[in-house]
Amino acid sequence: MHMQLLFDNKVVIFDRTDFGRSNLSLPSGKCRYNDEAIMEDCTAHSLLYDVASNTYRPLMVQTDVWCSSGSVNSAGILIQTGGYHGGDHKIRVFTPCSDDDCDWIELQHETLSVQRWYASNQILPDGRVIVVGGRRAFNYEFFPKSLLEKPVYYFPFLKETTDPVEENNLYPFLHLLPDGNLFVFANQRSVVLDYVNHKIVKEFPAIPGEKRSYPATGSSAMLPLKLNPPILEGFFPLPPVSPSVEVMVCGGARGGAYLNATNGKFKAASKSCGRIRITDPDPKWVMENMPMSRVMPDMLILPTGDLIILNGAAKGTAGWEAAIDPVLNPLLYKPEESDPNKRFTVLKASTIPRLYHSSATLLPDGRILVGGSNPHVRYTFTGVSYPTELSIEAFSPPYLAAEFSHLRPSILSVEGPTGNVLSYGQQFSITLSMGLYQPEGEYSVTMVAPSFSTHSFAMNQRLLVLYIAHAQQLSVFAHKLTVYAPPTANIAPPGYYMLFVVTRGCLGIVFG
Template identity: 55%
Template sequence: MLTYFLLVLAPFQILSSSIPATCQTLPPYPGRDGEWRLLHESIGVSAMHMQLLHNDKIVIFDRTDFGPSNLSLPENKCRHDPHDDVLKIDCTAHSVLYDVWTNTFRPLMIQTDTWCSSGAVLPNGTLVQTGGFNDGDHAVRIFTPCNGGDFCDWIEFDTYLSERRWYSTNQILPDGRIIILGGRRQFNYEFFPKMQNSLTASPSSGSIWLDFLRETTDEDENNLYPFIHLLPDGNLFIFANNRSISLNYRKNTVVKRFPTMPVDAHRNYPSSGSSVLLPLDENKDIVAEILICGGAPQGSYEQAKAGNFVRASSSCGRIKPMEENPSWVMEEMPIARAMGDMLLLPTGDVIIVNGVEQGTAGWEFGRSPVTRPVIYRPYGRPDWRFSVMSSASRPRLYHSSAILIPDGRILAGGSNPHVWYNFSNVEYPTDLSLEAFAPPYLSVEFEKIRPQITASPETLRHKQAFSISFFVPQYLTADVLSLSIIAPSFTTHSFSMNQRMVVLKLVGLLPLSPDTYILTALGPSTVDIAPPGYYLLFLVHAGIPSVGSWVLIQ
């Protein structure tokens, strides 16, 4: 029987509809093990980096210093780079803009080398992309979405960064700045945009020393692409190798040092585990909890270089860094995995996709591809948390990536474990395809309980009430209804930067008809819990999510 919330807020007002008509009907997917579908045999570039933007376009790019790609730039466009080791004049694209709803793409023009770079999206929706290799290691690149997407392209600033940022990590901050941390032999961090800071290493450098990064570097430099998560107290959880700290970046002080993660495994590149901040739930006391899974035993990288491919780690660790005496709680995945991508699903579960069962990241250093995703239920019974899904048709090894898209599917692409594009006479050819995984919640059997958001606001404000209208074909059950926002990630090298999910506080539910309702909720309570910017708003009913609707949190 339907239980109603007491509606205690002002009368409902539909502010605007933010869902395109093309999203209303999802293609049917059978089965409870999920389903893979190939979208493109080739998009011309290997998807080393991916970022979903708020106009439902995805920026995808590779590196520029390996020679020609398989996608030409528009007529009369060529990249002129006297510093390139392979092609001084290159008339092929190394970046594309993909449209989620039309399944089409077009080439973009990148000048400087984006190999192993990082990124974050500003509160206004502009992608800021930082660092790389060669002439790109000090570069900042800007991509601003535009209507239609036909004229947007990269704008580049070759020497903006204070230090060489190759394998660094970005995190958007509550004040709208981006922190850019680490990189190969870089034991420091800096900000975009730049600002005066008395803590800089020198007045001209703009970088701030962080000894933790020097301390955690081992012979394999396993602290590259350190994991960073913004905590609800405003500090940063930073994990490198097998150790972690809480950093007050405003004062450059280490607030807390956490216990070393058990199990003889390293988690950051090139061992390449993955990490997420589990959903923050505003309907109860906020608990921040970090989940880290996979990686490789210490020394695996050197072993792989010698031709010995060690089994990857099957362990996961969880820690609550804001507790007084936090400790790691360890679990075992059903499949060992390095180079896996961990993504938050609209249900609050975590999917782990891509990667290998043996070896590490690096040229030719991975073996035994893991083609079956695993879904992890953080709050299920310990013996029921992991479920193994259906197998993909393509192995995704080194230089692959994956992201969540608005209809709840996971987009996966890339895989190029070679110095150049190589399609023949190798065990794992370069893969330029795109495919999508539909999790079990997209199965056709759930259509009767799948909610559809029919109207939602374009903007939300912290702590302020707002309402959405929605439709459920049958069987609405109010006590299994939730509303969440998810910040899309910048994904590369097994880490989804800036990804976060907040379950919003529900206040009221009002029926308009037997199958149409108004739901009232509160915007996120603080900027530390949800920094300003664009998020996907998902309504979940009985474990089945709606299509996501874009909202701007101001």
């Protein structure tokens, strides 16, 4: 149900705890006794997956993490918030370690101010996390809290966007903007929230078509931020011009889809995507259609700046047994393609339906890790159309195809960072080699923030296209790029990023 890639190339994966026993035992002597399903549970509902070795080990969560949220802070620690019943006020942390001793820690003296079930998180420029919304939670709060601020701030926008019975505004889409404010989307509406002064500073037109937020679940991404060169005045660089910002929302379901599904009527999901350039003077949604209908899609930004859309169903909505007709084919979307009819490409299908409570995340090697699908109240493996799915698989986008191996760059070194740490606005160099001789060509250097993925939304996801000041061919095979780091914490909140070099659509990778 939930995934988070960590800086050590391991992925924390976890599910709700009140399904009953899982198929993975906890280490000897570890058990939970506060479970809502059984008296004693000595099985794991979380694990740590090591991508490099393709191995995993069990982890122990203390309270129910069902439909919770998370962010990784600047130290690379997963801050995980909320859940269900005994877990709905909880704050948990997972700190990566070099041995096998690290596990979940539930904070004893710090809790959420209100219940957070189906809330969304965003890491902020100052390193704090903002936690927004949740079921019957028309407000937001921060972690860690400041003594000078209120425990919680009322946010009437969330109440205004709630539909009777179905809600359709849970897990709101959050995107941190280059001016430091927060883009918030719920149901069909979106605003810019100044969370420092606690006021809405801009509202946008409603997106046409279907509902887009849980349980009429679509997905959203902020398209790549293309960073501008610094402006030199004398010997001193000035802050660069802020990049333009475009947000994309895809998929969803009609109003009434959830109630219809509970009565066995599954309506076609949305085919539409909307893009809005929120930095325009008069922003408007520009609509286009996917090749197929989709509810519960996962939408991830690839290192190339393209998007991949995968998982989900063609009919119904999110919820227990509320969707049918799984969509098995991922879609590749090229936002820079000028012809709208050529932006979508249908990719090779998976054989495994990924419905409610599945998840996906980008890995440092460029693959997409996909897992889960628990479309039933309990683990159900037989006698149903869509069994509970415990597998994970990796999807390789087209840029990893064998026929492009001769184009794929290999990063040899990164010069400039001290201890693998970049400073804002710092100039640094990347030396790379090509498999075959190639003249100087088009390069891009991108940084991707690993996301907390759940319920079709990759929280904290962002891709930055860095400004390349100079490209030099050193030898037949070697090239050197001189690049500027992101200029501000508003554009790149402090933390760990994946660094990629892209040439002719193929990747070279540094994870740091």
